[in-house]
Amino acid sequence: MSRILARFWDPTGKSHGGLPTYPWKMAPPHLLTLRQLTAEGLRPGGQGVQAQVLWRSRRYGAPGVRAAYLYDVRFALPKRHPSPRQRAALAKANQARRTCPVCTRDVGYVLPRHLGTCLDCGQEAAA
Incomplete structure (x- = not known):
């Protein structure tokens, strides 16, 4: 594992604010972002953020570390549709x-x- 990936590898959450932290594309398959849940027709359903993905950003004007919050698909509920x-x-x-x-x-x-x-x-x- 590279240094950068190892920097963000913290599945116990000891060093990143108590949240389990994973590098880009290395999160467990049952953890999805809000957009991924929406694409599957789901919503978080009241659960809090379960983990996060961190990565280094090389984006112009916004360098640094970026984050994406992950939710557990096992606790997700179907999206609501208006009557x-x-x-x-x-x-x-x-x-x-x-x-x-x-x-x-x-x-x-x-x-x-x-x-x-x-x-x-x-x-x-x-x-």
Whole structure:
């Protein structure tokens, strides 16, 4: 194991804040990131962070050590899906955010809050 990988190898969590820590791509298969859980149609389900993956970042403007938090897939629950009533309420709210109060038309985008109207009505008011 290289020095860099050995630096982040701490499955007991003694030296990295009490969380088990693994190098990049060396975590056990039952530990997944939040994005990986979402891709499988799961959510953490109230469990806390179980472990972390650390790696050195060579990214411009953000050098240093980066972290990804891991959750146990065995405790994960299925994702929740909104009911038809909730979906209808969300659609109605989104429609209201796109309707200009001055010209009363659906402009196809969410109205800017600083104007409170569509861009066309905002330009007319400014002129």
